[in-house]
Amino acid sequence: MICTTNDLSAWKDFPKGLKVLLLDEDSNSAAELKSKLEAMDYIVYTFCNENEALSAVSSRPESFHVAIVEINTNKKNGSFKFLETAKDLPTIMTSNIHCISTVMKCIALGAVEFLKKPLSEEKLRNIWQHVAFNAVGTDLSESVKPVEESLVSMLYLQLENGEPKDKDLDKTQDASVIHENDPEPSTGSDKYPAPSTPQIEQGGRLSANGDCQDHANCSIEKESSEQDGESKSVETTSDNTIAEVTIPVGQPQGPRDTMVTEEADLVDGTKGKSTTYSQTENGVNSKNSQAVAEKPSTVSGIHSSCLNKANRKKSKVDWTPALHKKFVQAVDQLGIDQAIPSRILELMKIEGLTRHNVASHLQKYRMHRKHILPKEDDRRWPQRDQTQRSCYPHKPIIAFPPHYSNHVVPVGPLYPMWGAPPYPSSIQMWGSQGYPLWQPTESWHWKPYPGVHADAWGCPVMPPPHGYSSAFTQVSSYQNASVFHCSGTMDNRSGMPPNSVEHQPAEEVIDKVVKEAINKPWLPLPLGLKPPSTDTVLAELSKQGISTFPPHIYGLNSSCHGTT
DNA sequence: AAAGCAATAT
DNA sequence: AATATTGCTT
Numbered sequence: 001m002i003c004t005t006n007d008l009s010a011w012k013d014f015p016k017g018l019k020v021l022l023l024d025e026d027s028n029s030a031a032e033l034k035s036k037l038e039a040m041d042y043i044v045y046t047f048c049n050e051n052e053a054l055s056a057v058s059s060r061p062e063s064f065h066v067a068i069v070e071i072n073t074n075k076k077n078g079s080f081k082f083l084e085t086a087k088d089l090p091t092i093m094t095s096n097i098h099c100i101s102t103v104m105k106c107i108a109l110g111a112v113e114f115l116k117k118p119l120s121e122e123k124l125r126n127i128w129q130h131v132a133f134n135a136v137g138t139d140l141s142e143s144v145k146p147v148e149e150s151l152v153s154m155l156y157l158q159l160e161n162g163e164p165k166d167k168d169l170d171k172t173q174d175a176s177v178i179h180e181n182d183p184e185p186s187t188g189s190d191k192y193p194a195p196s197t198p199q200i201e202q203g204g205r206l207s208a209n210g211d212c213q214d215h216a217n218c219s220i221e222k223e224s225s226e227q228d229g230e231s232k233s234v235e236t237t238s239d240n241t242i243a244e245v246t247i248p249v250g251q252p253q254g255p256r257d258t259m260v261t262e263e264a265d266l267v268d269g270t271k272g273k274s275t276t277y278s279q280t281e282n283g284v285n286s287k288n289s290q291a292v293a294e295k296p297s298t299v300s301g302i303h304s305s306c307l308n309k310a311n312r313k314k315s316k317v318d319w320t321p322a323l324h325k326k327f328v329q330a331v332d333q334l335g336i337d338q339a340i341p342s343r344i345l346e347l348m349k350i351e352g353l354t355r356h357n358v359a360s361h362l363q364k365y366r367m368h369r370k371h372i373l374p375k376e377d378d379r380r381w382p383q384r385d386q387t388q389r390s391c392y393p394h395k396p397i398i399a400f401p402p403h404y405s406n407h408v409v410p411v412g413p414l415y416p417m418w419g420a421p422p423y424p425s426s427i428q429m430w431g432s433q434g435y436p437l438w439q440p441t442e443s444w445h446w447k448p449y450p451g452v453h454a455d456a457w458g459c460p461v462m463p464p465p466h467g468y469s470s471a472f473t474q475v476s477s478y479q480n481a482s483v484f485h486c487s488g489t490m491d492n493r494s495g496m497p498p499n500s501v502e503h504q505p506a507e508e509v510i511d512k513v514v515k516e517a518i519n520k521p522w523l524p525l526p527l528g529l530k531p532p533s534t535d536t537v538l539a540e541l542s543k544q545g546i547s548t549f550p551p552h553i554y555g556l557n558s559s560c561h562g563t564t
Numbered sequence: 565a566a567a568g569c570a571a572t573a574t
Numbered sequence: 575a576a577t578a579t580t581g582c583t584t
Contacts, residue, residue, distance in 0.1 A: 316574090316577050340567065355566085360578060363569070566584100573579065 015128030016041035019063055021089065023053040023082060024070035029117075033068070036124055050082050057086045064089055065131045066112075068119075071095035071102065083109045090130040094119060317357045326350065327361060 020042045024030035027048050034044045045064065047053035050072070057064060067089050071078040073096075083091050083106065093106040094115040103114045112130040115123050317323070330347035331339040341359040348358070 319576080342566070356578075359567075362567095364577080366568090568584080569582085571580085571582105574577085 013041075015131075017043060018128050018131065019043045019045065019065045020127070021053060021057065021064040021067040022046045022069075023050060023067065023079065024048065025050070025072045025074070025079075026070065029070065033119060033124075036119065036121060037068075040121070040125060042127075050079055054082055054085050057089055061088060066127055067091040068115075068127065069093050070117075071097065071106075073097060080105070080109055083111055092127055092130060317353065317361070319361060323350070324361075327358070327365070331362070331365070 018041075020037055022030060022034055022037070022044050024033060024046070025048050030046050030048060034046050037044045045056070047056065053067075053069075057067075067082070067086060069079050069082050069091055071080075071093055078095075079093075083093065087110060090112045091110065092113045092115055093103075093111040094117055095102065096117045098114075098116045106114050113127075319327075326348050327344065330344040333347055334340075334343050339362070341355045341362055344362065345353060345355050345358045
């Protein structure tokens with residue numbers, strides 16, 4: 001039964017007279033509980049049979065304000081049927097079993113609260129707070145929604161991790177919306193001391209008032225300025241949110257404040273969160289810190305929530321590694337000069353992503369490449385063909401872009417395809433198209449391997465690829481190899497060991513390597529170095545009055561520069 | 565109208 | 575800090 005606020009104000013001695021449906025198939029415990037409730041002036045209707053209780057609810061819904069249901073451990077589906085069926089009746093689940101998954105399941109199915117047995121008077125006293133008030137003219141519901149949203153997300157994730165997913169869960173998942181103007185039942189949680197469990201009931205069971213469905217299919221929101229039906233979506237799967245909300249669920253007495261805070265945050269004004277795109281991801285299994293946002297199952301769809309047409313704040317796109325990868329793939333596929341937002345958008349096929357989103361990301365992406373990559377190149381060994389950089393693969397669905405081999409070395413493993421850099425934490429995102437990439441000097445949010453000093457992303461992070469190292473390690477030590485990778489471009493000093501060569505400016509570093517190459521002529525030259533022609537060498541030697549070849553020709557250094 | 569850039573807002 | 579938004583130019 002749903003009460004209006006008027007009902008409430010007119011209710012004499014509330015909550016006395018509250019009508020409680022009690023379902024407990026153990027008649028003893030039912031009787032015990034009944035007497036406790038009656039001691040509080042609640043009116044108790046006891047049922048020992050789920051079906052009977054359900055039929056009572058359906059035949060005279062006005063007879064009950066709330067339900068207290070004991071989970072029947074003897075039944076495979078222990079009383080969840082009631083929970084699932086009596087959606088309009090705020091239902092408090094109770095059990096001797098307090099395992100978190102059970103609790104979560106209850107909540108996911110719409111329970112307003114889970115009370116551990118034994119049920120003290122203390123615990124029972126506040127059950128009235130779950131009465132579904134139809135908060136006309138109030139927006140108390142606002143404060144409830146975000147919790148619901150977070151909780152639902154959390155549950156989703158949780159269940160994804162192994163527990164069977166309930167059919168209803170999908171529905172609830174979709175309810176992750178901020179309903180700003182819903183005439184929604186509310187218990188007035190802002191006014192009264194909250195019961196131990198957040199009252200997400202009404203939200204979770206929104207199907208009652210149709211909101212859920214309403215929102216479920218509006219992942220595409222027309223933007224007034226956009227004709228192509230771009231929509232906004234946001235992430236539901238905020239790690240933090242989930243994490244923080246997790247605890248309170250199972251532990252009524254626990255850190256509720258955390259949740260409240262979270263709630264406040266979410267509510268506060270305008271933050272609307274909705275979905276994260278995730279899409280079918282072929283190759284990448286990005287397992288990163290952000291992975292939550294792109295779990296495989298999330299992958300095929302957007303749990304979109306939609307926005308209330310009325311007011312909907314723009315939300316941010318979560319450029320997860322997977323999403324970024326998709327983006328990069330699209331850019332690559334189009335070729336850098338064809339890569340314009342609208343086409344990228346097309347190729348990405350991400351529901352809910354807007355051209356603006358792409359444009360924005362593209363802007364950043366271009367900036368990154370423009371500012372970072374060139375710098376690296378300039379400091380690196382002379383490129384055989386500098387022009388290649390500007391015209392890299394337009395049809396790059398090939399394992400290695402042409403210029404790849406010209407670059408000194410990809411720091412990491414060569415990615416078989418663009419896409420899926422195997423790193424655990426998505427480092428080097430921008431580089432997935434074959435650029436040699438180390439972390440740019442600038443901060444970049446995709447961090448190197450966990451555990452590795454973030455600033456030390458230079459070469460040591462990953463072993464050099466074979467092709468590279470074989471040619472190289474012969475010439476120089478590990479440090480020198482690093483020199484090539486890191487050259488002076490990045491300021492990684494802080495992350496490097498004190499004795500590493502990286503401290504030297506690029507020129508010096510180069511000189512040093514050149515010198516070493518000269519000193520050990522029997523070794524292959526480092527990539528990027530061409531040997532001086534014999535003529536040049538001879539000319540230089542004769543200039544210096546040398547006609548024989550000493551084992552070490554230090555003096556060649558300068559001529560080397562001149563001839564390469 | 566769309567793109568792109570820079571500055572600024574969130 | 576990362577994105578979005580805005581304003582402007584092309």
